[in-house]
Amino acid sequence: MRLVIERGELLRALGHVTSVVERRTTIPILSNVLIRASGQTLELKATDLEREVTEEVKAEVGAAGAVTVPAHILHDIVRKLPEGSQVDIRRDAEKERLTLAAGQARFALQTLGPEDFPDLAAGELGHSFAVLAKDLKRLIDKTRFAISTEETRYYLNGIFLHIADAGNGPTLRAVATDGHRLAQAELTRPAGAEGMPGVIIPRKTVHELQRLIEDSAETVSVAVSPAKVRFEIGSVTLTSKLIDGTFPDYGRVIPQNNDKELRVENAAFISAVDRVSTIASERGRAVKLNLAKDKLVLSVNNPEGGSATEELAVTYSASPLEIGFNAKYLLDIAGQLEGDEARFLLADPGSPTMIRDAEDEAALYVLMPMRV
Missing domain, CATH: 3.10.150.10 (DNA Polymerase III, subunit A, domain 2)
Known part of the structure; x- marks a missing residue:
């Protein structure tokens, strides 16, 4: 096997395929990447037996062939080669080595035969x-x-x-x-x-x-x-x-009859939850939402760290409600909302709450409350 390929193209492809290769494995060939050259194409393939990534890139192929070499070592070598350089790759079948040359740099890597490399992609997908x-x-x-x-x-x-x-x-x-x-x-x-x-x-x-x-x-x-x-x-x-x-x-678990609606400006809500949760214990991370007419008070009480409250003006006209949530989970969901306004559909302190994006009806979130 013999081919020449531009370093940037090879590095990009190796970056895609080697990400599935485990750093430590008891099966030696799973540490390797399969290199197969034919026509004017270089195919790279890597797997961990659960996932397989392959990529094809253009190359000047002088002689077709296939071999496997240590994936992360090859990736590190190519990453450190000069930008814009041409990489000359040849397989020495007698010495069971793959040689790489770029400029004045030369490398020889140990190889394993391609015949034992797993093929996860076989079979029809209906x-x-x-x-x-x-x-x-x-x-x-x-x-x-x-x-x-x-x-x-x-x-x-x-x-x-x-x-x-x-x-x-x-x-x-x-x-x-x-x-x-x-x-x-x-x-x-x-x-x-x-x-x-x-x-x-x-x-x-x-x-x-x-x-x-x-x-x-x-x-x-x-x-x-x-x-x-x-x-x-x-x-x-x-x-x-x-x-x-x-x-x-x-x-x-998706609530159908939550009749209490809270509308709040999402960016302000995220900032307020983030601020008051600074006080929360790492284990509990609980924040309490106290709802009254057009008013939301966020509070955290940590016996070991102190307390914090913050009030927000909101749109809310249902009966008063106190409910607690994990602050991290609240922030994770609020961070997914694209619109300016978040809609909370609530029932009572012990029932799941639905959260909607005012500008994206195709997404919904459900959050279980915490006892606070």
């Missing part, structure tokens, strides 16, 4: 559809903060992506919950998504996908089966296993 990267990013950004990190309830360790029948027609809906808060976002069902199975996309895959589409203006091709999901973003393909479990019936 349902496929296309969605704009910005729309997919919105679904992720609006929900991923609520993914549970509690390993015992593994079926909550991801985003539940499924087809739902909303009041204005079928949607592609993303839901995440950790039992304390729930986040839901949706968009009009893309063509081809009808009939797709509901799938739970693991937290690490969600993080990887969010990174890959961060600044993308591309259309993302999505393919789904009951066991796997695949995202194609330009020249990058991310394939992942799904969480094998049943997501709970989240509809049961």
Whole structure:
């Protein structure tokens, strides 16, 4: 195998694929990246057996071939090469070495054969559809903060992506919950998504996908089966296993009859919660909302650290109410709202509260109260 590639192109592709490679693994080949050259294309592939990322880049291929080399070492080498340099890559089959040359720098890396490299992408995925990267990013950004990190309830360790029948027609809906808060976002069902199975996309895959589409203006091709999901973003393909479990019936925790409505300017609310929660204990993080007509008083009382209160002018006409929430959870949800105004739909101190964005009807949040 022999090829020449521009350093920046190689570095960008390695940055995409090596992010799934674990720093420590008991299976040596999983520390490696598969390099395959053919035609005028270099394909890079890496996996941790749960996720697989591949990318194709243009290269001047002198001789086709494939090999695997340590992923993070290769990435570090290419990162430290001079900008704009041409990287000459050759495989010495006799010495089982891959040599890299750029300018006066020379490197030789140990290799493992490509025949044992796992292939996660094999097999047909029955349902496929296309969605704009910005729309997919919105679904992720609006929900991923609520993914549970509690390993015992593994079926909550991801985003539940499924087809739902909303009041204005079928949607592609993303839901995440950790039992304390729930986040839901949706968009009009893309063509081809009808009939797709509901799938739970693991937290690490969600993080990887969010990174890959961060600044993308591309259309993302999505393919789904009951066991796997695949995202194609330009020249990058991310394939992942799904969480094998049943997501709970989240509809049961979304309140339907909360009749007390609070409207508050969101930026002022965020600042006030942030200020008073400075006093809160790290363990409790509880903040109390005391509601009366057109007035909200936020308060924190920490026997070890002191107390704090702040009053906000709001729109509220229902009966007075005192309710407590985890300050961090409140700030997480308020930080997702895009409009100037937040809408809280409340019932009583012990029931879940629904939070809506006044400017985005396609997203909703549910927050369980705390005893304060």
